[in-house]
Amino acid sequence: MEYLHVAGLEHSYGSQRVLENVSFSIRAGERLCLLGPSGCGKTTTLQVLAGFVKPDRGQVTIKGEPLDGMPPEKRNIGIMFQNYALFPHMSVFDNVAFGLRMRGLEKKEITTRVGDALTLVRLPHTASKRPAQLSGGEQQRIAFARAIVIRPRLLLLDEPFSNLDARLRLEMRTELLDLLRELDVATVMVTHDQEEAMAIADRIAVMYKGRIEQIDIPNEVYSNPSSLFVARFVGETNVFDGRAMGHDKVMVDGLGEFSVRKNQSIANNSKVKLLVRPEHIELAEKADMNGQWNTVEGTVERLLFLGHRTEWVVRKGEARFLVWQSQPHSLMRKVGDTVTLRWRPSDCFLVASEHVNA
Structure with missing residues (x-):
């Protein structure tokens, strides 16, 4: 059943068209990856979903509810940024708890939820540390914990592995996939790495010059590309x-x-x-x-x-x-x-x- 529906997104920055009739749907619990080179429109699409960018045209709905005009803080969407965006002056506990405090939850509820989120990412022992005391992989998991502790109805991942070295990237890819399967939350991930998309996504939407060139399961995108661009980009x-x-x-x-x-x-x-x-x-x-x-x-x-x-x-x-x-x-x-x-x-x-x- 359709959960997230994106219809006819159009957007320009000045004279530069960055999104052109972008449309797709995902099911509850499905993982969709927006795959493409820099400048193809995938990050702008993610920002539209988050509410950071208002599109020139088009509509986004979750379970039939339009998100038009709804500010980011009211959408209950979890976001894991490319640079993790952890607050360096805060402890790990306070970083993860930030979204819950902004929502006015009681202290006891915050403590329970943060503890559960840190346990899920296997880092409960880091609660009192600062981000600078963590490795790159640990920072990534803390950023993930902060994104999911609010129990989002949609999870957005922006190039989640780009700041990791090659070996750690492979390790964290497996860990992230396990976490996503356990949470069963609808997820839209942005990446330019076709192997990451193949490994994590249920379906891949290959983007080029602001358009979706092809959207399908990973095997079909690889084995039956719709264009020369898709064939070359995914392998x-x-x-x-x-x-x-x-x-x-x-x-x-x-x-x-x-x-x-x-x-x-x-x-x-x-x-x-x-x-x-x-x-x-x-x-x-x-x-x-x-x-x-x-x-x-x-x-x-x-x-x-x-x-x-x-x-x-x-x-x-x-x-x-x-x-x-x-x-x-x-x-x-x-x-x-x-x-x-x-x-x-x-x-x-x-x-x-x-x-x-x-």
Whole structure:
């Protein structure tokens, strides 16, 4: 059932349009991630939900109740800011209790709620400390405790991992996901990191130039991107120019004809982009003569061993293939070797020229 509904948000800063007909809905307890590069409108969308920005047009409702004109302090929305925004002169207890005191709760109720929130994030022993005495990961959890202690009807997370180093970011991603599952609160998260979005979100809304390019479950966004921009933003991909030959064939410039997954929306003889993820390309002993695989023979131009995988660049004429392989035998090849690449038709897809927003 629809819980949060956002309809037709439009907003500009002077002559710069930052939101253009942004619309989406989420269910109670659902986690939606707004994913996109800097300047795409995702943070402005979050600020509209919080009440910090009044949109030029559009409406936001929670359980059918319009939020138009409602000030931020009346919306009962929990917010975890990118920089955590902890008060440095206050103790951890007072930081978490701040929103409850602003709401006029009794001292006993505040003590109980703050204790529960700190226990939830496994930091009850830090209550008397100042933020400067905490690690980055601990500060993040305290900021989260402050956001949820008010028992919000909507939780907003603004780039929650951006201030953490790479290893701690991975650890905190798992912890945050566990906390969100335990709370079961409707959540909208903003990030530019596709791995964070994939790991945490039930659905992802990919934004570009103030618009939502695609909104779907993570697997669909990755496996069936609606545009070249989406394909490139949510992961690495090989891109080749070609022309559609029916609904399941493509003639690629300089490489020949390949089979692809069927796409009824692609017009015959139209200009298209062929997209193949690097992890879907394999090394083959020889070309597939039965037509069950697409195959290309090329020359190894570069090899990078990264431990968990080897990255290849294989050249065929003017075209270059990025290939990710985990097989041990891949280390036996070297730059200059001739190799045969193969990939399944079901693992590549076409994007029509009118959907090439990149």
